[in-house]
Amino acid sequence: MNTRNLGLSVLLLSLLSGCMMMGQPRNLAFRHNPVTADPNAAGSARVTTMTDGMVQTTLVLTGLTPNKAYIAHYHAFGPASNTDPCASNGPVSVGFPSFTSDASGNGTTTLMTEAAKIAGDAGAYINVHYADAPAVVPICAPVKTTKG
Template sequence: MNRLALLALVGTIALASCNQAPDVSGKSVTKSFTDMKLAGYTAPSGTAVFVDLTGGDRRTTLTVKGLKANTDYLAHYHAMGTASTTDACKSNGAVVGGMIGMTTKSNASGDLVLKGFQLTADLKDAKYINVHEASALANVPVCAPL
């Protein structure tokens, strides 16, 4: 094998190893989103699915239907706040773990899939996940209590 072919083979192996999915160390957990009865929305729904991975990361996938069409959204995990002691989604808690993925635009039907990774250590106080309109963070159409 000539040197160029050898370098191409090594590069292919290195890229393949980078593209492999991380090993899953825990089971998949699914939580249903609650419609937050926000004006301008008609029964949004969906799921938040997360799996803790080997190495301390959590893979989160949010799937939501019934959002505004072609609108930018973002999502966060939150700690329990003080605005409600019985309903995590209405407690107005602080963001923990940063954003779940990047801002994502819903499609023409109002459907959205948002994916991201967080450090599990940063989520130890997380009590709920919510989806916000990116241009108006106070607008939260769905929330999933953990």
Template sequence: MFRSIHFALVPALLLMPAVAQTQTSQAFPLLATGTAAGASGQLSVRTVSSALSLSVLTLRGLTPNTAYAAHYHALGSAGGAPCASGGPITLGFPAFRTDAQGQATVTLRANPTRLRGPLGAYVDVHRASDLTDVPLCAAVLKGAVTPVTAAPTTIAGVTVNIADNRFQPATLSIKAGTTVTWLHTGQVTHNVLSLTVADLKSPDLRPGDKYSYTFKTPGTYTYYCSYHDGMSATITVTNR
């Protein structure tokens, strides 16, 4: 078994305070960046109080019996993928070593106000012997989002809200040629995918992100979020 290790905070750079909510929990998938095929994991962030949060990395598919490091970064201004945005390190997880199966769990205790940057934040996992080797990365905690409570519908377009673990509305009827825009109003990473329509495939969507698709052919279309079991919805497209 691997151990969770607690680590004292290092000074944070460029991070701005955020309002903490007691006993809230968020989960962010760690995605392979290409240097470690088959690696995966999850970052869970639980706010215990206004002064304490627990960030837990659960990692799989890394090189067995190998030393790694992980860091929070402020999201940089370079654009593109979060890990390529060039943001500075703001918090460090304790150093850790994978077990014989390439797994590890590591915990960072931090003030929750240090986990949000002016543009956002990301967490990456490095091989300790080569910090340029980043097998896993997760984009987390973008700027605050104002929830959208209604899904306005017009002839030209429709908005579907992506709340955590559900699409709103879950069923929708539109005319052929209508553009549907999915607006992320939740707190964790989601996506929009279809098993039957190859080009209905969003990138990972984080708070405040949007994705649009124009339905041209009548039919019934079921789509889902691959990160959350049971999170699916249906759109029925009718003739003009």
């Protein structure tokens, strides 16, 4: 290998390592909230910790209303429950990019955020809202089930 190729290899390696995964992704299941909206909505959140202090979270959802705009957030543990984050009514920590379901009711969105923003109680649950009516929250994925 000549010097030029070696330099290129080192550059590529450092670029790759800048977005390397750390350990296995964690898969979280969404569950339905006690509401009538989107009765078949379900899905998972795939949470991958990277080596550079970032966390990538990809939501893969089914059973949504076709061709509808949605928003999703990480929320902090709220005051309304110590053991059920989805019922704790906590504040938003970080928002996912908004997304629109396809004609079959499938939807996906990916967030890359600093790990510190969703550490501990700051990242207690992920919920999915109707974009045009945020009070409607069909599904929620608990991340941390005990406060503190």
